[in-house]
Amino acid sequence: QVQLVESGGGSVQAGGSLRLSCAASGRPFSGYNMGWFRQAPGKEREFVAGIRGSDITKYADSVMGRFTISRDSAKNTVYLQIYNLKPEDTAVYYCAADLKASWDVRVLPSEYDYWGQGTQVTVSS
Numbered sequence: 170q171v172q173l174v175e176s177g178g179g180s181v182q183a184g185g186s187l188r189l190s191c192a193a194s195g196r197p198f199s200g201y202n203m204g205w206f207r208q209a210p211g212k213e214r215e216f217v218a219g220i221r222g223s224d225i226t227k228y229a230d231s232v233m234g235r236f237t238i239s240r241d242s243a244k245n246t247v248y249l250q251i252y253n254l255k256p257e258d259t260a261v262y263y264c265a266a267d268l269k270a271s272w273d274v275r276v277l278p279s280e281y282d283y284w285g286q287g288t289q290v291t292v293s294s
Contacts, residue, residue, distance in 0.1 A: 170195045170196070170283075171193060171194070171195040171196050171201075171266050171268065171282070171283040172193070172194045172195050172283075173191055173192070173193055173264050173265070173266060173283055173284060173285035174191065174192045174285055174286070175189060175190065175191050175262065175263065175264050175285040175286065175287060175288040176189070176190050176191075176192075176288060177189040177190050177288060178262060178288030178289045178290045179289075179290070179291070180291040180292075180293065181254055181290075181291070181292055181293070182254075182292070182293055182294075183254060183255055183256055183292055183293065183294050184253055184254065185254050185292075186250070186251060186252050186253070186254065187250075187251045187254065187290060188248055188249070188250045188251070189205070189248065189249040189250075189251070189262055189264075189288060189290075190246055190247075190248055191203070191205075191246060191247045191248075191249075191264030191285055192244075192245060192246050193245045193246065193247070193266065194245060196268070198242055198245040199222075199242050200268070200270060201266050201267055201268045201269075201270060202219060202220065202221045202266070202267040202270070202271055202274055202275070203219065203220050203238075203240065203247040203264060203265070203266055203267070204216065204217075204218065204219035204220075204264065204265045204266075204267065204274065204275065204276075204281055205217045205218045205219070205236075205238060205247075205249045205262060205263070205264055205265075206262070206263045206264075206265060206278060207258075207260035207261065207262045207263070207290075208260055208261050208263070208287075209259060209260040209261075212260075214263070214278050215229065216229055216276040216277070216278075217229050217232055217236060217249070217262070218232065218236050218237075218238040218249060219238065219267075219274035219275065219276070220238045220239070220240050220247065220274065221271070221272075221273075221274050222240075223239075223240050223242065225274065226238050226274070227273075227274040227276070229276075232251075232258075235251065235252050235253050235254075236249060236250065236251050236252075237249070237250040237252075238250075247264060249262065249264075251290075254290075254292045255292060256292045256293065256294045257292075258290060258292050259290060259291050259292050260289075260290060261287040261288065261289050261290075262287060262288050262289075262290055263284055263285055263286075263287045264284075264285045265278070265281035265282075265283065265284045265285070266281060266282055266283040266284075267280060267281050267282060268282045268283070269282070
C-alpha cells in the first residue's frame with residue numbers, strides 16, 4: 170500500500186511558476202516509478218511527466234522545457250517544477266506510483282497503481 174499526498178497548487182498569473190510536491194509513504198520509495206498527470210474540466214487525464222529512479226525522466230511534448238520532475242528519496246518526495254505557466258495548464262494535478270518497477274516510464278493512467286487526491290492549479294491570463 171502506498172499513500173500519496175500532493176501539495177503546492179494554487180492560482181497564479183500566466184508566466185508565473187509553481188512547484189508541486191508529492192509525499193509518498195507506505196513502501197520503500199526508491200522501488201517504484203512516479204508520474205505526474207493532470208486533468209482539466211471536461212478532458213481526460215493526461216500524462217505530464219514521469220521519473221524512474223532519480224534521473225530517468227519523460228515529459229509530454231506540451232510541457233517539454235517548462236516542466237521539470239525530480240525526486241528526493243531521502244524525503245520520499247517527488248516534485249514538479251513548473252515555469253512559464255499558461256492558461257492551458259489549468260487543471261487538477263495528480264501524482265501516481267507505478268509499483269511494477271517498469272523499465273520505461275509509463276504514460277497511461279491505467280498503468281499506475283496508486284494515486285494522490287490531486288492539487289488544483291489555476292492560471293489566469
